[in-house]
Amino acid sequence: MKTALITGANKSIGLETARQLLRHGYYVYLGSRSLEKGQQAVDLLNAEGLNQVEVIQLDVSDSDSVNAARVALGQKLDRLDVLINNAGVSGGRPQSALEASIEQYRMVFETNVFGVVRVTQAFIDLLRRAPEPRIVNVSSSQGSLTLAADPGNVYYHHKGAVYQPSKSALNMYTIALAYELRDTPIKVNAVDPGFVATDFNNHRGTGTVQEAGARIAKYALIDSDGPTGQFFSEEYNPETGAVPW
Template sequence: MKTVFITGANKSIGLATARVLLRQGYRVYLGSRDPQRGQEAAAQLRAEGLDAVEVIQIDVSDSDSVARARHEVGRSTDVLDVLINNAGISGGMPQNALGASIEAYRRVFETNVFGVVRVTQAFIDLLRNSPEPRIVNVSSSQGSLTLHTDPGYRYYHHKGAVYHPSKAALNMYTIDLAYELRDTPFRVNAVDPGFVATDFNNHRGTGTVEEAGARIARYAMIGADGPTGTFISEEYNPETGAIPW
């Protein structure tokens, strides 16, 4: 049975992704900052007959918490096949370049960028033990520099001076990580789940968490001939998923 660790998986897109992978026969380590909410999510999945789930408490902005999570996962498996860095925060809206505080930048980058680095570095040893390791960094089309300089882009006027740079930085980390792992079986990609109706955006999104979960899970399950070092948005480009950086 393949294994996957998903951060921020107690609700919304993370939970939907867990559900898809459980149905595909994966064992899911369900990462949740709040242990109670994690247990409630796991109970919901088990009520659906999806039993191969274990809750792992993790706050990706806390190095000690990440280390404890790595220890807990390592108690039950020596191999991690997939890491999905899903946990993220928006930092609240509106965000403007002249008014956003340095503290706001630190708070968002701590989760959306540094948190991904912490978790990836902590779990890389377990991933290396997999014959086909996969890393999916959950990004956003809002991190595309190209699109946000194009007045014709549908979200051109929806700027977020804190959140958007965090996703652009995450995309660059994905490129560098994929490059370092280029001569290995790893496949590392940044995947945009789409503009999805969740509490993350006050349910203003136009897509569903089920659609988003399927998109992320698809790149967690790609084969040896799958892409690596790419930025994927099936919402932006339904045919190929390609989206400009």
Template sequence: MKKVLITGANKSIGFETARQLLHKGYYVYLGSRDLQNGSDAVEKLKAEGLNNVEAVQIDVSKQQSVDEARNEIGKKTDVLDVLINNAGINGGRPQTALTATIDQFNRVYETNVFGVVRVTQAFIDLLQKAPEPRIVNVSSSQGSLTFASDPTSIYYNYKGAVYQSSKSALNMYTVALAYELRDTPFKVNSVDPGFTKTDFNEHRGTGTVEEAGTRVVKYAVIGDDGPTGKYFSEELNPETGEIPW
């Protein structure tokens, strides 16, 4: 049975991603910053008959928490097949380039960028033992420099200097990571789940968590002939999914 760790999985897109992977026969380590919230999410899944899941406390913004999660999971398995770096924060509004505070940047980058680095580096040894390891970094099309600078883009007028730049940085980390792992079985990609209706955006989104989860899962389960080092948004490119950085 393949095993997956999903950060920020106690609600919204992360929770739905866990549900869909459980249906596909994966064992899910459901990462949650608050263990009680994670345990509550696990009970919801078990009530649906999805039993191969357990909650793991992990606050990606704190190195000690990440290390403790690695130790806990390492006691239960020698192999991790999939890592989904889903945990993220938006940083609140407004986020103008001239008024956003350094504290705002620090808080968002601590989770959206440094958190991904922490978790990836902590779990890379378990992933390297898997025959077909996969890493999915949950990004956003708003991190695309191409779209952000294109007046014809549908989201051109939606600017957030903090959140958007954090996702651009995450994308560059994806590129660098995929490059370093290019001669291995790893597949590493950035995936935009789409503008999804969740509390992350005060339910202003237009997509469903089911759609978003499907998009993330697709790249978590790709085969050996699948892409790596790519950036996908099926919301903006329904044909091939790939979008420009």
């Protein structure tokens, strides 16, 4: 049975992505900062008849927590087929380029960028042992420099001077990671789940978690002919999903 680890998976998009991978026959580990909330998510999935799932305590902003999660998971399996770096924070609002504090930047980058690096580096050995490993970095079209600079973009006036740079940095990390792994079976892509109504944006989004989960799961399920080192936003481009960096 194939296995997947999803960070920030106790609610919203992470939980829905877990649900969709479970329906595809994966055994899923829900990464959650809170064991209690993670177990509540497991209980919810179990009530739906989805039983190949368990919680693993994981705070991506804490190196000790990430290392402990790697040890714990390594005691349960000898390989990992899918890693979905979903955990993220918005940084709150407003986000002014002239007024946002350095502490605000540090907090957001700690999770959205450094957290992805920590988790990826910690679990890459387990991923390398799988025959067709996949890494999906949950990004945002807000991280596209091209779209952010385009007055014709529907979200042009929605500027987040802290959140947007964190996703741009994540995109660059995705490119570098995919390049380093180009001669391996590991495929790495950045995926925008879309502007989804969740706690993340005070439910101002227009999309559903079901749509978002499907968009992320799609790139966790690609076969050997699938893309790597690419950036996809099916909300922005429904036909091919391709989005400019």
